[in-house]
Amino acid sequence: MSEALGLAARWMAAGEWRAHPGRVVTAALAIAVGVALGFAVHLINASALNEFGRAVRTVNGEADLRVRAVARGFDEMLYSRLARTDGVAAASPVVELAAAAPKAGDLTLIGLDVLRAARVTPSLVASQGAGPGAVASQDVAAISPALLAATGLRPGDSLSLTANGRTQAFRIGGVLTGAAEGQKLAVVDIGRAQWRFDRLGRLDRIDLRLAEGADRAHVARVIASQLPADAQIADAQTDARASDNLSRAYRVNLDMLALMALLTGGFLVYSAQSLSVARRRPQFALLRVLGVTRRALLVQVVAEGLVVGAAGSVLGLGLGLALAKGALALFGGDLGGGYFAGQTPDLVFAPGAAALFLALGVAAALIGSLAPARDAARAQPAVALKNLGDAVDPRAAPGAAVAVLALAAGAAAAFLPAVGGLPIFGYASMALLLAGGVAAMPWLARRLLSPLRRTSFGVPPLDLAVQRLWGAPSQASTALAGVVASTSLLIAMAVMVASFRGSVADWLEQILPADLYVRVDAAGQGLSPDVQMRMAATPGVARAEFARTAPLRLSPDRPPVVLIARAQGWDASVEGLQVGPSRSPAPGTVPAWVSEPYARLYGKKPGDVIQLPLGPKGAVRASVVAVWRDYARQSGAIAVSGVDYARLTGDRTASEASIYVAPGARLETVTSSLRAALPADLRSRVQFAQPRQLRAFALGLFDRSFAVTYVLEAVAMLVGLAGVAATISAQTLARTKEFGMLRHVGVLRSQITAQLAAEGALLGAVGGIAGVGLGFAMSQVLIHVINPQSFNWTMQTRIPLGLVAGVGVALVISAAGAALIAGRRALSADAVRAVREDW
């Protein structure tokens, strides 16, 4: 646009903003809130992930390559072979155990050959106090600051560590200065670890440093060719991918949710710009007459929106930064998903993310301004100049072509697969459905109001209200765009959460059929066959079923799956949880029942043959018999029979027990008897829980994980309601001439007020119907596309009728209230003369 036209545009924009600063501020604030929420959520997650990654790197060190156990360790003879491999400069053997300490709870225990580790992963031995040599001798441990603080001990004190069912006292020799904040870590001599904790002859990891100039890929291939089935090769990148994959879907979904508030802000800009354009129609017509081209006018309106968007985005970035800083300080880095629990990470500012959210805020304002700008440019100047009031032609039936196109595209996008494990097309589907739904508002408003228009209620205010809304359905769209967007998103999320929670609750009922559950913690060794027999023979126990769970690392860049071996088999227990058909196992294979997340993550289905790295002889061929629903293990689970597991691994211990109490026996008595049946050194490592406790705990975790979701949804709804109030107010104030005319022909002030209230209520009802219908459609995308593609689980749809009805009623009341309040101002004598019409 030429400089001259830019000057005229600046005059026009400045004049408009001076006259109506409230509306400009409202639109900018809406963008600011959206950007702030999205940026804050992103920063919190990024900071937590950074800290999480640092913790992982602390445990893993800085090795060039790493050989890791797939399940329960591998033969330590592998170490000497790898250390002699060409290209390997140094190798460090590692034992890594889940452990526990008094007052500190769970921690990670690492056993190192300190001298070798100092050459490969020096950060694991960097410590204050005793140097590396001290750890190598006797029972001395170097521990992280967080573990030191948790135990309340000091260097030199004695610390009891329990792992693999064994407890041993160590003297605290030093503090690990390189440990991540909040990480509980203890490093001891590898020989002590293997001996004290019953891991003789076994290693969990070998860290490798490559020789200068060695070809990493070639060395990795050579090493991989030497590995047994129970070991796999990885590096820092695969480690990063594995830890990133653990929480990626959760973080991305939360980011998308936060962006919904921004989307609502964009619709608010659309409403504000539409109103501004409608009010300035004669002015724009004059400009066209005086010689401003259509394109220049379109650019002007868009530019006004961009300025609002830019101002709102900059403000939003500042707010978001403050919000993230405050949230991290007060609540830590976990937003409810549990992936980063216990962390209090430092805020990591991400310039790239800041630029992205700034661009998104501006883009939201730009998109919100395009339709009004196009309307301004397309208006016929001669006609617009003559129209001194509303340019409403009831004969013009609103079209639905754009809406149908957007809705159809949205529906089609829902059928497209995930991209890189993320439901990109699912999000696109939601956005298209939303855009299509809002675009369909004028058509829908007319269709819904047509039956009412053909009916005369005999109540002038109601008849006038219906006639007016029927004749101006586009104005309804302008008023309701923001709130329909936020309502539909709220309904979509509410249906999804209700469906998810209902499915989880049903699943818990099916997966917890016993009267009592027993679990040995990770530091405990497990329930031996003798202990199992004693427990089963305990008075009051009708039946006891035992299972062993263990992590199984099938892919270096994915979190481990959980292997579940159940002594009593699986057919009956998965019957109620089965998803899809079952197949008989192929001859010569071990039957395996895989969880839904596993099946989706690894692309397996009943009838497929998989390799299970169990036992010392290499991988075992297993047949997928059926897929079962599992909401507990997002990374996947594979169930096999306990008999097969014991045969393949030689491990007959159990880590869990399901107890069925005999009729007439008291649960408390049985629990005490079972505890007494345990070996003394195991009693402190075993937890007892009743099904209702487990169900309450699981559902509590579920509710907590969605708490942030509810907050974001509430904010989006408030932004939308603020938008509908501001828009209805502005539209009402613009009709003072109309009200003046009505008063002249004898309509009472109270009747005009009633008309406005009826208009508001009808608008709210139309918006509510649109929002609920659209929200339900979007909920199906959430339930059947986004959730499965993100988290790899499915659920049945459930509709929270109470909440849906409540939202609808709230919308009707707030819209009617806004119209009523604005109407009172419009009818007052002062308002007619007022220059300022701000809300």
Place this chain on the structure above:
Amino acid sequence: MAPSDSLAPALSLRGLTKRVPGGRTLFEGLALDVAPGEFVAITGESGAGKSTLLNLIAGLDAAEAGDVAIGGVALAGLDDDARTRLRRDRIGFVFQAFHILPHLSLAQNVALPLVLQQARAADALAEADRLLAAVGLAERGGDHPAQLSGGELQRVAIARALIHRPALILADEPTGNLDPQTAERILEVFTAQARGSGAAVVLVTHSERAAAVADRRLVLGDLGLVAADV
């Protein structure tokens, strides 16, 4: 844009025909030449198509047949942007409803056509102040429209119509919203300024008094555009 022919009429209509939705013919085969500096008044009954005729001349509407030429430049064959630039450079407008932008100062309102022609803001505003003084609103450039009466607003509109020295001024009922005394004064100002600028003027009006100041009076009716004394 094609340069104007200095010997050509300021405005030329040939065979202009306009129908309205519904099929009714407003006028058919209109012909008119307005010489540079000539003042033409067009009267007629309500609904005869006077304002529509002005819209056709300004390029804001399209005729079913016929040609309109401004300074020798035919509107037919020009796209919307070209017609818009033609209006910007060669036509000034005075409306019945004034159409003064409420959020701009008086000087900014008057300067708008010059600003659209890429004049520097300072130069445009200075020229605006000069014209405001010429129409009797000296030292009022910083005021806003809300502070003015109807007559004063129309003076501002007249100043705006003249600031860019257009070849043609189109005035649609410029005194239609004014009381008789104010209308008389405005007519004097408008006539003096328009004649003084050398622009051709086409004035559409119901007012016999307003039509009387013109060099030529035409009536738009069933017979087309005819001289008023026929």
